Amino acid sequence: MLLFRQGEGFIDNLSPTSLQTLSAVRERSENRTFVKGDLCILGIESTAHTFSVSLVSEKRGLLSDVRNIYVPPEGQGIHPTEASNHHAAVASKVIAEATSSAGASLGEVDGVAYAMGPGLGPCLRVGAVSARTLSLALSKPLVPVNHAIGHIELGCMLTGAKTPLVLLISGGHTMVVSCSSGMWRVLGETLDLTLGQLLDQLGRHFGFASPCGRRIEEAASKSSRYLPLPYTVKGNDVSFSGLLTASKRLVDAGEPFEDVCFSVQETAFATTVEVTERALAFTGNKEVMVVGGVAANKRLAQMLGIMAQRHSAEFHVVPLKYSGDCGAQIAWTGLLEYKAGHTIAVEDAGIRQSWRLDTVPLPWRSGA
Amino acid sequence: MKLVYQGAEADVYSGEWSGQRAVFKFRKALPYRLPELDRVIRSQRTAHEAELLHESKKAGIRNPTLYYVSAPESLIVMEEVIGPRLKTVLESGDAKTKAVSEAFGNVVGRLHASGIMHGDLTTSNVIVNGDGVNLIDFGLAVRSTKLEDHAVDLRLIKETLIGAHSTVASAVMKAFLEGYAGVVGEARAKQVSKKLAEIERRGRYARVE
Known part of the structure; x- marks a missing residue:
């Protein structure tokens, strides 16, 4: 089994407020061995210029976060089709890297989360296709995640904000x-x-x-x-x-x-x-x-x-x-959604380009 | 003087002015804003607020009477309106909710009919006083008869209701619109609502799927 990659660590560029929480995450991550009964979610982000895959575990926190970013030519913005071509070209490599750098195998994954929206249609589709393929191949449930909720929930987890x-x-x-x-x-x-x-x-x-x-x-x-x-x-x-x-x-x-x-x-x-x-x-x-x-x-x-x-x-x-788009936001929120029972069938796993975050019920926050 | 409310851009103190109970609204320097930008915004908003507070009073809107204004000091002294904020009333689940919401719609209708947009109609800028409502905080108010501006006012009300009073939001909005239409007329109220929907569609990811 591959070791947790130090280069993917959590201690570079930290704001002081988050150090404490992050070191806790890091400690959990250093426990690399597979834990029986642990929940492991693979998350795929592909809403815009970033194609990223991450593995998180309920007991060990963030295990990996691998990104490959489409860079447009100077003076230009993201061309959706070209960004999606980029994503399609790197998808399988990023998935493999995310799995290996987590020191895991795809067999340990309990659910496949993907960013269903909001975002650029062609880009979202690459993530959705990757997720459906993995879900079918592994016979594991699909978890749709709202990208914006992903930013927020990952932020809460990393900073300790409630x-x-x-x-x-x-x-x-x-x-x-x-x-x-x-x-x-x-x-x-x-x-x-x-x-x-x-x-x-x-x-x-x-x-x-x-x-x-x-x-x-x-x-x-x-x-x-x-x-x-x-x-x-x-x-x-x-x-x-x-x-x-x-x-x-x-x-x-x-x-x-x-x-x-x-x-x-x-x-x-x-x-x-x-x-x-x-x-x-x-x-x-x-x-x-x-x-x-x-x-x-x-x-x-x-x-x-x-x-x-x-x-x-x-x-x-x-x-x-x-702060930028990453698989970790999808994997972490996917884990929360999975535990809340929010999984969907492959035939329903499309994309939602205009999915506003204020329409998503969050059972784990129902007390707030 | 006693600090009674710390808002986003102003601190409100209660005290006395010529023997009357009064509130002192002082727009403090906001330390995060560039000083030269900050000074301009504070004095502009203070002068503006005083002007439109007075003008809307002439149009029959219940709001605090102006006692003193100084743009360079960013200070307004005005009558103290006694009563809970609409925010508190809605949170307490008061039985008067419907009547108050209608009165709220009524007063906003009168404001719009007189050619003024309030610009900051959150539920904490409405004071419930007996059977009527008073509008406060005219810092973002502008003279406007434009459909777009009136719809922006309604949009903020809706946003605040859904954002902070989600359980009563639709009932309050319904009563509000009845009160509003009662003043501006059904036709105008419909036009404003239509414009509101258009503004919402312009928002991020707001397309109906």
């Missing part, structure tokens, strides 16, 4: 959600673009390939010159379309790249933190957690941290390694 107010920010989502009566409920969201789309579309205007968040963050850190931009808060919702247009105009007018990046970040993040704060003041939650790809941005995390402190709420940031 029922936080969640800011989910990525290329696909910009939402403030809170749990009540066993469902994640949306308290505020974007009315048009997501924060990830805003950064990506601005980045593409500069000629970068998506995702552009990191390059924009780097550029922004070199400036402190603020150029006024539209600050749009509508109740608990945000809107970024006007901000995107205005910032593209600044670029075209010859304003320095760094100053535009700085100003866009300051404006967009302030509106996002403001609506999160509005939701927090409303619910009186004692925990705030940020998850999703844009959670990797340090300035945003800093702003959210200051805001949470004002309301004496604990603040959690998903560890950098798990």
Whole structure:
């Protein structure tokens, strides 16, 4: 049996708040030997640019998380068909690597979870086909997982947050959600673009390939010159379309790249933190957690941290390694869904491109 | 002065103003926001809130009477409205829910009919006072007769109800819409509801499957 791969460890790039919980996960993971009666779920993520497979165990935590990411040419975004071709080409290799680096064999898998949605149709289909194939070959049940719930549940597991107010920010989502009566409920969201789309579309205007968040963050850190931009808060919702247009105009007018990046970040993040704060003041939650790809941005995390402190709420940031899309979010949530009995037949295991998270009942949160 | 409420963008104190009980709404500097951006937003919203608070009062909306305003200090002093917030009333499962929801719809209808969008109609910005409701917090209010803006107001109400009062959400929304249509008329209420559905479809992953 292969050993747990150290390179796939959990200690790189951690936020201090999560260290304790993660070391607990790590300890569990180091117990590599197969435990009889343990539940093992394989999870497949393929909603957008990432094809990733992970194995998790009920008793040993995250066992592996292997990713292969489609990178578009410079200046372009994700082309759904090309991303799905990429996914199809790497699928079996990623599945094999995830299994071997978990020190497991496919025979130990008790259920196959996959991201049923929301996401790009062609990409989702590759994950669904892989999952159905594995399920039939292994005679194990299929578990459909909502990708957004995956981000949140993995975040809770890794940071130790129990029922936080969640800011989910990525290329696909910009939402403030809170749990009540066993469902994640949306308290505020974007009315048009997501924060990830805003950064990506601005980045593409500069000629970068998506995702552009990191390059924009780097550029922004070199400036402190603020150029006024539209600050749009509508109740608990945000809107970024006007901000995107205005910032593209600044670029075209010859304003320095760094100053535009700085100003866009300051404006967009302030509106996002403001609506999160509005939701927090409303619910009186004692925990705030940020998850999703844009959670990797340090300035945003800093702003959210200051805001949470004002309301004496604990603040959690998903560890950098798990902020982006990954199989672990699907495998972990798949395990929770499996235990709740949410499995489906192969013929029903399609995809749902527009599957909103506030329609998914979560029995394990029914007490909240 | 006593701190009575810490909101997202303002701290509210209770005290006295010319011998009257009053609330002092102070928009504090938000330390996460860039100072130059923060200053502009706070003074703009303060001036705006005072203006529209007064203007909507003239239109017959029950809301706190304005005593003093200072945009540079981000301070508004106004009448203290006594009563629980709608949020508390809905959470307590009060028997008056239907009547209160209808009154809420009524007052929002009157606000819209007078060409003002509130911009922040969560259940904590509505104070239930006897048999009527008072609207507070006009910081995001704008003058608008646009269908889109009025629908955005209704969207936030719906979002708040589903997000925070899921068990009573549909009953409250129904009574609200009755009260609303009672003022703006059935035809306009239908148009606003239609626009609301359109805005919801524009949202992320909101397509009906």
